[in-house]
Amino acid sequence: MDIADPEVEQQPRTDSPVFVGSDRYRIQSTLGAGGMGIVYLAEDLKLHRQVAIKKLKDNTASQNARDRIQQEARLLAQLNHPNIVALHDVLEDQGDIALVMEYIEGTTLRPWMRERSPSLQQKLSLLMQICQGLSEAHNLGIIHRDLKSDNILIAENAKGEPVAKITDFGIAKSQQLDEKTLTAENQLAGTITAMSPEQILGKPLDARSDLFSFGTIAFELLCGSRPFEKHEAGALAMANRITNEAHTPPQEAWPDIPEPLAILLDKLLAKDPAQRPQNALVVYQGFALLHKQGLESESEDFTATMTDLFTHHKIKNRRRWQRVVAGMAVTLIVSAGGYWGWKEFTRLEPQYIAVMPVEINGEIRGEENAKALTRTMVRQALMNSVSQLKASALVSFTPKEGQDFEAQLQKLKDKGVTDALYAKLVCAQVRCEIELQRLAPINSQIKKKENFTFLTDKLQEAHYRTSNSTALLFPSTYQKEKLELTVMSDRDYSLYLDILSRMEAKKLNQTDLAKLISMSSRYPQNIYIYNGLSNVAARLFILDGNSTHLEIALDALNQGEKLGVEIKTLNSLKLFIYGLGGYSKQFQNLIAKVDNTDFPVAEILSERARNSYRNGKYESALDFAKQASALNPSADNLYLIALSNAISGNYHLAHAALKKLIDKYPDHWSSYSALANIEMEIGDLDSAEKTITSIPEELRGWRTKSNLGVIYFLQKKYSKALESYSKVLELVPTNIPTIGNLAETYLMLDNNDKAQENFNQLLTITQGRDDLESRLYQAIALAYLGKASDSISLIHTLVRESPDDVDVNYNAAQIYALAGEWSSANHYMEQLLKQGMGPEWFSLPAFQKLCAQPQVSIKVKSSICD
Known part of the structure; x- marks a missing residue:
């Protein structure tokens, strides 16, 4: 050979x-x-x-x-x-x-790499160009078969930018031509280090063979070494290594490689062609996304920016309004069963599916709410059908009251929805004719439809048939296995539908979760129940902030796992729950397991963005959110971008984005809460109050109510502030920030006894806790309780750990003011005012003491003193 x-x-x-x-x-x-x-x-x-x-x-x-x-x-x-x-x-x-x-005036890629020190931007640009050239060849049925660095020429354009040109198609093969070999017997055409395993083994080739070769080029360009170093024993030993041994891990060759690049290189260098991306265009889009995010980054060091995307940061810029974070969850209470299927991002085009309101004409005999229960059954079945599809995710959708059908489809088109599910029923007593439609929001056309009849006293059977029939509206390549009926008693099934119906109407009560947990023990194989209890637990948590709801749901999911319920289903629900509560470690462990499985990439990126946000990694949160939005420009992903911009201090960008979101999605209440907090932070308190009170009273969670109390406090409406804080503490009696806010309000009312009572309560609650929030409020409580030395020691540690955190610096200023260390207090106050904090935040007596101190700067005095 x-x-x-x-x-x-x-x-x-x-x-x-x-x-x-x-x-x-x-x-x-x-x-x-x-x-x-x-x-x-x-x-x-x-x-x-x-x-x-x-x-x-x-x-x-x-x-x-x-x-x-x-x-x-x-x-x-x-x-x-x-x-x-x-x-x-x-x-x-x-x-x-x-x-x-x-003629290309330049050099080949390998000497170009040796002679230059290209930025990661330039490297990604070259790889994108090679992908585009390959895509052109592959679209014409041409396989290069000898793609290597020496066959990539690098020139410069008029702007001095490097341009890649693929050359030497000498042993290329057209898939349209006969399989006539162009090599002599016992010869293997090409360069061994550039060959795919199937090419070495003499198997039939397609475009994915070139992608393996391209992977070796990308690996060397990005990591500075080859994925398969030359073998001393010669070409045959090298061939054996390529076909049978693993390539060098990208992280070993380049320890700081951004995670998406490492994943993409691993995919390109997979031994099995089926595990590689399906075409060069998909690979181009992956590199283009990373290239675009880097170009939009404010960091001058693109490599550091991309690496920063997947590394841990110190918490910074947390801001007092970080409590808005749980409002993010309000828009996430869609069926958690929608977090499904996408075998690999290279396999199928993603589908983002929304369920439109169910239309029922005629009357249904039975209980007073028979029609409502039937509507809930059909809606749940449509949402459940998404779990039976690959490469598909469920998108939350609730139309505006009075919105006509075409306007609803336009809204779905704006949300990036690819497919809308619609059900129309004509019922007469105990029989219903149902027509299921799969619609394309982009052109309002019906892609496919299905009809059948069901009996209203057999709703469980109708539920499963509707779900399975809806899945059949999609191409067979997207379909997974049919759902098998797991029968519940008629009484339990009616109760199940009633709970879900009230959840959608936002009328849950505290006993509903317990009822679903009880059902899960009676029907442990019924996946619908696990979906329902996860959603109900999440809704209750958002309303009252009690994490016990989430713990109960997780216990049920773990029990289901022991009883053999499908692990992928349970993992999707756990990921949903972990993303809502303080389960950072569990979230990271689970996301690592599901990252390369059947989860939609956009959903994983969204979950990563939310988790990064909750853990103070705001730059990562912003980058993840941008990636998610690039794949699915939904309201939730656009909201994540705005929220991450806001908490990082980019108020102008965030304010404009949130206003646009509210105009486009007037019922996206999380955007109202975030916008109010920006307006509060910049001192526009009247606008903040107007924005936050636009949220219906029944939809305001405890965090929203707490933030409204902060607005009243800054407006010096102390009685209203006390009223808001008291309502919060009725829901979450030991909420640390609210108790701290309550103490500060009593200080403004000269009720020092009540303030001292709250500070003592804070000290008790935070004792022995090591999270940032607890230690921060412990420090302020110590200061007000006369333990200045302990307080200063603790705040000094927190400033060292999180020097850019606004809350830390704000409390440091207050603590030093209480201790009479005017110069130190002045330093932090100057810093906060420079960052844009409004003077309203410095109305507390501790800050006002600085007005009489000669050490305090004119800037501070002119800002906070009357």
Whole structure:
């Protein structure tokens, strides 16, 4: 087996005048030579331009070699792309053939890498260009078969930017041509280090073989070394390594490699073609997304920015309004069963599916709420059907009251929804004719529909049939297995539907979760119940902040796992619950398990954004949110971007984005809460109050009520502030920030006894806790309880750990003011005012004491003193 040398050494230049097949071209020098061919630099005397002429060496001009160069000519004639070296002419002379090609003034990729220190931006740009050239070839059915660094030429455009050009299609193969081999018997054409495992093994090839070769190029360009280092025992040993041994992990070659790049390299270098991306366009889109995010980053060091995306940061810029974070969850209470299927991002185009309101005409005999229960059954069945589809995610949708059908579809189109599910029922007493439709919001067309009849006293059977029939509206490539009926008693099923119906109407009570937990013990294999209890627990948690609801739901899910319920289903529900509560460690462990499984990429990115936000990693949260929005520009993902911008201090961007979101989605209440907190932070208190009171009273969770109390406090409406805080403490009696706010309000009312009582309560609650919030309020409580030394020692530690955290600096200023250390207090206050904190925040007596101190700067006095 004759294997070509992967390192072709360039021949010395020669200026001897040589003619090849035509007097139009004059040879100027030799550019390079390989085992059979030689490439000359020549002048096109007719068009006055330089060209490259490739011809066979005289001593190797066999028929096989001639076949190869003729094959290359045929293939190049089909290709016209800026990232592929162009063919200008074909010369023939007494049976010999030469190709006249575009001359690229530059070098090949490997020496270019050695001689330059390209940024990650430039590297990604080159890889994107190679992908585009490959995509053009593959679309024409052409497989290169010898893609390597030496066959990538690098030139510069008019702007001085590097441009990649694919060359040497000498052993390329057209899938439209016969399977005639262009190599001699027992020869393996190509360079061993650039070959895919299937090419080495002589198996049939498709475009994914080139993607493996491209993976070796990308690995070397990004990581600085090859994924398969040369084997000392020779080519056969190298071939064995490529086919049977794992490539060097990207993280080993480049420890700081951003996670998405490492994942993409691993996919490209998979042994099995089925595990690689399906085409070059998909790979291009992956690199393009990373390239775009880097270009939009404020960091000058792109590499650091991308690495920062997946590394831990110190908590900073948490802001007092961080308590809005749980409001993020309000918009997430869609069926958690929608967090499903996407085998790999390269397999199927993602589907983002929304369920439209169910239309029922006619009357249904039975209980007073028979029609409402039937509507809930159909709606739940439509949502459950998404769990039976690959590459699909459920998108939350509740239309505005009075909105007509076409306006609803337009809203779904705006949300990035690809498919809408609609059910229309015509019922007469105990029979209902149902028509299921799969609609395309982009053009309002019906893609497919299905009809059947069901009996209203057999709703459970109808539930499963509706779910399975809806899944059949989608192509078979997206369909998973049918759901099997798990029968509940009629009484339990009616209760189940009633609870879900009240959840959608936001009328849950505290006993509903217990009822569903009880059902899960009676029907442990009924996945619908696990979906329902997860959603109910989440809704109750948002309303009262009691994490016990989440713990109860997690216990039920863990019990289901022990009883053999499908693990993928349970993991999706656990991920949903972990994302709501303080389960950072559990979330990270689970996300690592599901990252490469059946979860939609956009949903994983959204969950990562929320988790990063809750843990103070705001830059990561912003980057994850941008990636999620690029895949699915839903209201929730756009909200995540705005929220991350706001908490990082980019108020202008966040304010504009939230206003736009509210105009587009007037019922997106989380946006109102976030907007109110920005307005509060910049001192526009009247607007903040108006915005937050626009949220219906029944939809305000305890955090929203607490933030309204802060607005009243800053407006000096202390009685209203006390009223708001008291309502919060009725729901969450030991909420640390609210108790602290309550104490500060009593200070403003000169009720020092009540304030001291609250500070003592804070000290008790925070004792022994090591999270940032607890230690922060412990420090302020110590200061007000006369333990200045302990307080200063603790706040000094917190400032050292989180020097950019606004809450830490604010409490440091207050603590130093209480201790009479005016210079230190002045330092932190100047810093906060410079960052844009409004003077309203410094109305507490401790701050006002600075007005009489000579050490305090004019800037501070002019800002906070009357």
